[in-house]
Each structure stands twice: as C-alpha cells, then as structure tokens.
Amino acid sequence: MQFVQLSTLLSPEKLPYPSGVERLADGVLHVAVLTRMPDVSPRMIEWWFSEYMETTEHYKRWHPRDHLWMSWEDKQPHTHVGAKHLVHERIGGKLNKLRITFVPPEEYFRDALEEVPGAVAICARAGLLERPVDLGRMVHLALPRRWGCELHSRFWLGYVSSRSGTRLVETMGNLPWIRRSQARISSGRALLVHCHEEMTTLAGFLPDLYASESRTRETLHK
Secondary structure, three states, X not given: OOHHHHHHHHOHHHOOOOOEEEEOOOOOEEEEEEEEEEOOOHHHHHHHHHHHXXXXXXXXXXXXXXXXXXXXXXXXXXXXXXXXXXXEXXXXXXXXXXXXXXXXXXXXXXXXXXXXXXXXXXXXXXXXXOOOEEEEEEEEEEEEEOOEEEEEEEEEEEEEXXXXXXXXXXXXXXXXXXXXXXXXXXXXXXXXXXXXXXXXXXXXXXXXXXXXXXXXXXXXXX
16 A cells, blocks of 8 residues: 555555555555554553653563663653654564654644544654664554454655755665665564554553553542
8 A cells, every 4th residue: 555545544444455564666665554452442542652651661561572762852741743752672673773753643644534533643754763864654543443443553664754854865765676675575574563562562451551540640630
C-alpha cells in the first residue's frame, strides 16, 4: 500500500493483507502490522503516548528485551504532537538510535479520521538520533471494537528528508535503488515482529494501568 492510500486503513476490510512486508515500485519498504488489543480503547493508546510514558522504566515495560532507553524533546503536557521521542531500541537484535517526531494526525489523514468516531491515529516521522536525517513515516491507527481495539501499525521506510535542509541527502536518499539497499526486506520483517511484540505486551498491562491511574487522578481531584 502506498502512503497516499493511507486513509484505506479506516476500512480495514478492504485491505489486501493485515500484516506483511511489501516492496513498493518506488523502492519504499511498506511494513504492515495488525495487533488485536482486547479491553484496550483507542483513548488508552493516545494516553500512553501523550500523558503516561515519561521514563526509561515506562519504556522498558513496553518491550522489556528490546527497549533500552528513552527521553523527550519539546514535550508538552497532555500531548505527544510536536514532541520528539528519543530512543535506543533493538530491532532484530540490532541497536537503533532513533528520533521519532510526532506530527498532527491531520497531516497524514486530512479529514478522513472524522469518518470513524473514536478512532485515534498516532503519526510520526522516524529518523536517526545522531544525524539530522529522517528515514520514514509511521502510523499507529487504533480502531474501536466492541471487545477493545484493532491497532493497525504501518511503516513506510525510505522517505528520506534532511532536518538540516541538505538537499543532496534528500535527492540521493530517495533514489529507488538507494531505498532498496538501505531498507532491506529482512529489516522490515524484524520491524514487524518487534512492533507486534511491543503492542501485544502493551495490551497485556494497559487496561489495568489506565484504570489505576484514573482512580489516582480522581482521588487527587476530590
């Protein structure tokens, strides 16, 4: 699925596959991951990113084996939008040092999210922590279900942009053969496994955590 077809995610029954790795004609690597999350609401997913996850300990709980360290830049209270999530994590056994810049959902979906009441989209550009280069786009779309939510995570690896405005990086990085050489199928498969593991882990503790924190907030405001 091309990035421009992103709004198709809002009607998942129309998708050709819920999970998988696909090489697109322009060299971009598309990674699709479906995680079913019983008793988790889309609001809980948004709360995890926007309000709760603050420390490395929180981050490690999300994936105890692969998540190593985290911090925030430009984080404002009660929202993740505009913030940069700085992380060290292993994917497929390889250490990745990443800067994940969260963007408004409207930047990716326009007005399409309004078609599905209760849906939540976490949208970002993923890049290198130690170099001013972004390497891809990512979305976690939570769709409400009677039993919880479906989380459709999508990654498009190979959309290269320079955070310092270096045009040569963008020109060279977005050549199809460069994209193919840098974003390998094996890396996409490792990302699929990692994402499904972390989101399954999150689903295991998020409902109880959200309920506990909600009770604490209610007590403090009495």
